[in-house]
Amino acid sequence: MRYIRGFRDGASAAALAGLLAEAVDPRRDYHLMEFCGGHTHAIFRYGVEDLLPPNIRLVHGPGCPVCVLAVPRLDAAIELAAQPGVTLVSYGDMLRVPASRRRNLMKARAGGADVRMVYSVLEALRIATDNPLRQVVFFAIGFETTTPASAFLILEAARLGLTNLSVYCNHVVTPAAIMSILDSPSVREWGQVRVDGFIGPSHVSAVIGSRPYEYFAEEYQRPVVIAGFEPLDVMQATLMLVRQLNEGRASVENQFTRGVTREGNQKAQALVAEVLELRPSFEWRGLGELPYSGLRIKRDYAAFDAERRFQMPIRPVAENAACLCPAIIRGVSKPTDCKLFATACSPREPVGSCMVSAEGACAAYYKYRGGALRVAS
């Protein structure tokens, strides 16, 4: 536990807050985006924002895989789960995410569909071997942290010659999302979102390394500091970003030295490259179609691709117009700007995905910023 608790020490946090107060230039402000929902939650859970000087603004980014999954793709999974003979296996995060017409996988299961929640793809493998007469489909979502496990699952299925296991691949890639934020009209033209620098993902970077960020730090002149998920990590990374911005630098720095190297985990990268390839374009909730931002299963492994094995039509849907999730994912709006926040939408009865996920910004505000109080009043 030393390598968890040690990074939550209160005295060190207070000291880092002191250093930050000395480091900031009072004549300017600093708009920093934490890309990951994991960071958003650490920031709220430990009250990091209250320790920062008032001229540091944190902008919450789209790094919540559940939040950015396009609703039509979730609809397709729910429809697939309802087919006879199909067992849909999913990480728990997905089960309560609202699809169109307020459906979700949990309700589909209550309605008789065989939907199973797992912690690891290894359980999906076991379900497939234990149930040879059922078509087992793994609902794969997530950023680069999660992708290698899905690649491993496909390779294992191939090695074991399983004919009843396939993967519905919805994996997305981080650098493309960051670039799309910087390219989006709300940043470039409308000036609604200002991002001076990025607190970069820790576990995504453990897999892909710090190198993929170098291009856009240079190209877009925005510093990136890869940070661990504990509060001291976030504060130290913030200090590193402030120093870079004060010095007019825009480079990639690594605060999470205990888990990230420049090259990343090459073995995991090789597994992913063997099985998956970039899609020319992929739809993100809130960000729209982003070029080369999602992964699909390569032709060599087509036998394990649920989208080839089954009819999975992706039909466009109209989203609940009152739900601000798309704008929150882009960093344009805050959860408290949404009329539904803590009224019609709560973790118990979520309307939008940002309220469901343990990484969603709305869930963080609700849990740690007294959403419950607002309901009571």
Place this chain on the structure above:
Amino acid sequence: MCLAVPVRVTALVDEQRVEVEIGGIHTRISTALIDAVAVGDYVIVHAGFAITRLDVAAAEESLALFEEIAAHMRRQHHALHPRLS
């Protein structure tokens, strides 16, 4: 979703699996995504897979730096606000 925790390897099961411990809880995880590990190593686990080793030397270096910053700020505080007693 990207949450992952550092755990200590307590036993090797086979080529691709090890037993790990965190806070008194023991479980088995896959090491298929990383190179060989030894008992006593720390790895970072996500969804049943070690996604990387935890670099213990780097972690200790970070912790030592945080302690040093805290001690420095304490000294500065005492210099500015000496106790009267």
